Amino acid sequence: MARCVAAEAAVSARIGVAAPDWRAAIRAACRPLVERGAFERRYEDRCVGIVEEQGPYIVLAPGIALAHARPEDGVSRLGLGAAVLEVPVTFGHPDNDPVDVVLVFGSPDADSHLGLLSALARALLGGLADRLREARSGTEASRLLEGVVSDGR
Amino acid sequence: MGRRGVEDELRVLTVCGVGMGSCLILRMTAEEVFTRLGLRARVTATDVSSAHGMPADILIGQEMHTGEFEGRVPVVISVANFLDKDEMQRKLVAAMEAAGWLAA
Numbered sequence: 001m002a003r004c005v006a007a008e009a010a011v012s013a014r015i016g017v018a019a020p021d022w023r024a025a026i027r028a029a030c031r032p033l034v035e036r037g038a039f040e041r042r043y044e045d046r047c048v049g050i051v052e053e054q055g056p057y058i059v060l061a062p063g064i065a066l067a068h069a070r071p072e073d074g075v076s077r078l079g080l081g082a083a084v085l086e087v088p089v090t091f092g093h094p095d096n097d098p099v100d101v102v103l104v105f106g107s108p109d110a111d112s113h114l115g116l117l118s119a120l121a122r123a124l125l126g127g128l129a130d131r132l133r134e135a136r137s138g139t140e141a142s143r144l145l146e147g148v149v150s151d152g153r
Numbered sequence: 154m155g156r157r158g159v160e161d162e163l164r165v166l167t168v169c170g171v172g173m174g175s176c177l178i179l180r181m182t183a184e185e186v187f188t189r190l191g192l193r194a195r196v197t198a199t200d201v202s203s204a205h206g207m208p209a210d211i212l213i214g215q216e217m218h219t220g221e222f223e224g225r226v227p228v229v230i231s232v233a234n235f236l237d238k239d240e241m242q243r244k245l246v247a248a249m250e251a252a253g254w255l256a257a
Contacts, residue, residue, distance in 0.1 A: 054170035057215050060178055060235040068174045094216065095233035105174070113173065121181035124236050 009116070009149045010038035013082040013132065013141035022056075022091045022099070023048050026067045029083035029104040039106050040074030047104060056091035059099055064129050065091060066120075067104045075106040078113060080120070080145050084132050101129045119152030163187070163194040166207060166226075168214040172200025176214070179235045183213055186242045211248075213241070228252050 012032035019025035030044040046069035051058060059065045081104045088098035103120070107113035120128075128144065135141035167183055169175035176198035187194040199207065201218050205225075212222045216231040223229050230244045250257040 050171060055217050057170050057217055058175060060175045061237070062234060064236075066174050066178065068171065070171060070173070107173065110173070114177070117174070117177040118181060121178045124178065125182070125185075125238075 008077050010036045010077060010079040011081070011142055011145045011149055012036065012079075012138075013084070013135070013145050014138050015084040015132075015135055015141050016086050017083040018086050019083065019089060022051070022065075022089045022102075025083055025085055025089050025099070025102045026051070026065075026104065028085075029067060029081045029102045033079040033081045033104070033106065036079075038075070038077050038079035040076070043069055043074040043106055046070070046073040051091070056093040059091045059093040059096040061124070061129075062096045063088070063098070063100050064096070064124070065099045065102045067102060068106060071107055071109050073106075075108045077108055078116060078149075079104075079106045080116060080149060081105070082132055082141060082145060084135070084141065101132055116149060116152040119148045122151070123148045161193075163192060163210045164208060165194045165196040165211045165213065166204050166209045167196060167198045168201050168204045168212060168218050168222075169198075170201060170218070172198065172203060175235060176200070179213060179232070182235055182238055182241055186238050186245060189238070189242060190246070211245070213245075228254070 017028045026047050027044050033039045047067040083102045085100045088100040090097040167176045167179035180196045180198040183196050209226050211228040212226040219229050219231045228248045230248050232241050249255040
């Protein structure tokens with residue numbers, strides 16, 4: 001059972017991403033998961049739209065943003081992505097700008113992501129963002145996210 | 154909404170805009186801080202609009218969300234870094250002392 005869940009979760013991290021602003025950075029984190037069919041294209045738009053409407057509250061720690069929208073915004077399966085930026089961008093957050101690690105997740109329903117988010121919190125408290133920054137390839141960075149997904153099963 | 158002894162389980166809300174991302178991270182941090190402090194707390198993560206209808210002793214969120222709860226929830230604290238247990242603990246202890254829930 002657990003293997004099935006892991007197989008269904010889509011994971012993708014990119015490093016050295018060139019993004020001119022925070023909107024592009026969120027899209028860069030989402031795009032590989034859209035290409036894999038985990039998210040619809042409109043999910044990207046909503047991840048950006050929520051920040052436009054509600055402010056940069058997704059910047060939850062210095063340098064780190066966690067973008068997401070809602071299940072009904074076009075999520076086919078659980079997905080976790082990351083874009084590590086070549087040059088940090090500002091979101092307009094009073095304390096935590098600039099941001100160079102943009103994480104994104106999407107959940108197909110109200111519950112599927114709960115284990116993943118607990119695991120992500122543990123990983124972030126344990127220094128995940130720095131390990132993503134130090135990753136030498138997208139594959140290495142993706143492996144870090146796969147570790148989070150399997151920890152959250 | 155009278156004074157609540159800390160021997161009772163505290164009802165804590167962590168809030169964010171959508172209610173399924175940042176506030177879950179904040180809940181994990183808060184749970185660790187309450188454990189450190191030896192306080193019993195039931196921490197619920199939710200979005201800002203739902204939080205208005207929920208009974209709470211303490212509400213924790215980013216400054217851009219907490220202002221509207223001042224005066225509605227007895228103890229409201231704003232944290233900048235959701236991963237910084239020390240920042241949250243410092244602010245929580247100060248606010249609970251100010252409310253007379255912890256001895257200063």
